[in-house]
Amino acid sequence: MNVSAKPERTRLSAEDWEDAALKLIADQGVGALAVEALARQLGVTKGSFYWHFRTREALLQAALERWEQYGEREVISQIEAMPDPRARLPELFRRVAHELAPHRVYAALLKALDHPQVVPVMARVSQRRMEFLTTIYREAGLPPAEALNRARLTYSAYVGFLQLNFTLGLPRISHEEFDAYVEHMIATLTPS
Amino acid sequence: MNVSAKPERTRLSAEDWEDAALKLIADQGVGALAVEALARQLGVTKGSFYWHFRTREALLQAALERWEQYGEREVISQIEAMPDPRARLPELFRRVAHELAPHRVYAALLKALDHPQVVPVMARVSQRRMEFLTTIYREAGLPPAEALNRARLTYSAYVGFLQLNFTLGLPRISHEEFDAYVEHMIATLTPS
């Protein structure tokens, strides 16, 4: 009878605050990250917060670092484990397309590129992903220069799609239409 | 001797405020749009502002509408005027690529998709551009469904590139490299 919605109301740790912060960022953006609002959502008051963190900035910093670490390393390693290099690209595309949920934080941070704290984090994450993509394209047969440009194009398309269909709600694309779009992407961006 | 930086310090109109607002949005984002800051920048005080506008929201609204109207109609009409349909795509790509300045407001608004006021504006603008792109792809020979998907892909790449290389400063791409990237885009996204 007490598997309640409230997470058992035990005392909180710094990690609890960081997770809550990330959730709030994913839902309402970095700008909505206010300590009193977070405290209400966690069922406590500011007094708790300022015991765990020195300032609001410190929380944001910790949350960002946490997100960067807990990043999607699984995807990268799983893709790299595939034997056939040519099969990696389509698999990566379909994978990313079908689990957009983990990318909600990334999409939110994309809209917060004016905050000095998020820029370096996003730069590192985006850079790593871009390099991974470039490698895959080289392994798929593209010469270095072309692989880099194709990776730029592909990753830009990913970022743009997040903004247009995730954040902005451009004419709600249906499920079948979305699948068709993904296949179109694969056909267009995969080296023949 | 008096072609001064200060724009002659005559009295201000509502349009002056809207232009200043757009400039500030392009530079520092929608979140930085504060009336006292704007007033300082214009060399006046709040008293002036609240004569021209009822509220801060009203200014944002007016500025957005102004931006939407003064939009890049020239580009679209000029491209449509080209006789050879197949030549339109490359020309459009190169044009957009070489004058990124007018797209700074669009990039800034992209980061403000949580504000209820900007969503409808961005939806309309993006929708119009997407439809234009779709038409061009059809005229270039793609069947309707494929033209739509290709337009989605192309426009996503545009939006994503804005975010990655404009707002975020991913490893500052050189001028030559950028040109090569644009040509790669054309080669990849233009129907053979």
Add this chain to the structure above:
DNA sequence: GACAATCCATACTCATCCGTATGGTTACTG
């Protein structure tokens, strides 16, 4: 079960920014 460390609540201060009230100044019109 006492005592210290950890965690949290309450009650403030302070800065910022939106909006209002009101009176002054500049430009236009007959």
Add this chain to the structure above:
DNA sequence: CAGTAACCATACGGATGAGTATGGATTGTC
């Protein structure tokens, strides 16, 4: 050159949210 309308300055009120101070409650440890 009046007088009116357009424009702006100054000085307020009120809301919001960050950060501080301090005492109380809870948890572990000898």
